[in-house]
Amino acid sequence: MVRQWKHRYVLSSVAAAAALVVATAGGVLTGSLGQAAEAATNGTLAATAGCGKAPTLTSGTRTISSSGQNRSYILRIPDGYDRNRPYRLIFGFHWLNGSANNVASAGYYGLLPLSNNSTIFVAPQGIDNGWANTNGRDLTLFDDISRVIENDLCVDTTQRFALGWSYGGAMSYAVACARPTVIRAVSVLSGANLSGCNPGTQPVAYFGIHGIHDSVLNISAGRSLRDTFVRNNGCTAQSPREPSRGSLTHIHVPRGQQLARRVPG
Secondary structure, three states, X not given: OOOOOHHHHHHHHHHHHHHHHHHHOOOOOOOOOOHHXXXXXXXOOOEOOOOOOOOOOOOEEEEEEEOOEEEEEEEEOOOOOOOOOOEEEEEEEOOOOOOHHXXXXXXXXXXXXXXXXXXXXXXEOOHHHOOOOHHHXXXXXXXXXXXXXXXXXXXXXXXXXXXXXXXXXXXXXXXXXXXXXXXXXXXXXXXXXXXXXXXXXXXXXXXXXXXXXXXXXXXXXXXXXXXXXXXXXXXXXXXXXXOOOOOOOEEOOXXXXXXXXXXXX
16 A cells, blocks of 8 residues: 555645534534534533643653553644643544654644644554554554543543544544544545444544545545445435546535545646
8 A cells, every 4th residue: 555645645634624624613513413513513512531630641652551552642732731621632543654653743634733722633553554453453542542631631522533544544434433422523535444344334424535546545445435424424425427537627516415526646
């Protein structure tokens, strides 16, 4: 899964940032898009045990014991952290042969500079630089990191998100499938079902982007992920006209339907 990733990564970062910024806006996520989305839409803010406590966690690389293994992640706490303010929590998962440091150094897929100190960011490190999620170990890591952070820091439990590119997108998809009452929305960039989807039957707000001529993870894989949440979210499947390769065509469809966009690269 080695790719010429830099150009696509920049484009995907912009798309991911736009998607999650939109997803965090009040009133956007309505209907049956999961408990976290519904709670946020209804104005129900749920604070964690860390609210009001003097934090012991600091930004930087941290280690954690999870599933009997020593794992690591990079934590980014907002400047001027306020112990009484519930913050958004975003997990950024790296691609195959990437690293937590790659995600952190690139601003968590472009979201950090847009966050205005409103968000706690996490970049976990995958075993063998991937997310095989063997026996659910990477989902357990997600749970364990979340628990540590939320016991020490003030998190709005209606504002938890995950995103990633390639293998990181696969892991974000696995989180959406397995933790639908925990996660509010995911952004999957050029992903596939590589990390599992169990049970994968509940609604979660979902944004996906995939190159129509991806030579590593075919777009059919991305469509399959999309269709899972089209179904789970009670949406009506659409079949918009597909842009030709290199056309730079942008196809606009009404709100609530699918949108296809072709960009160079």
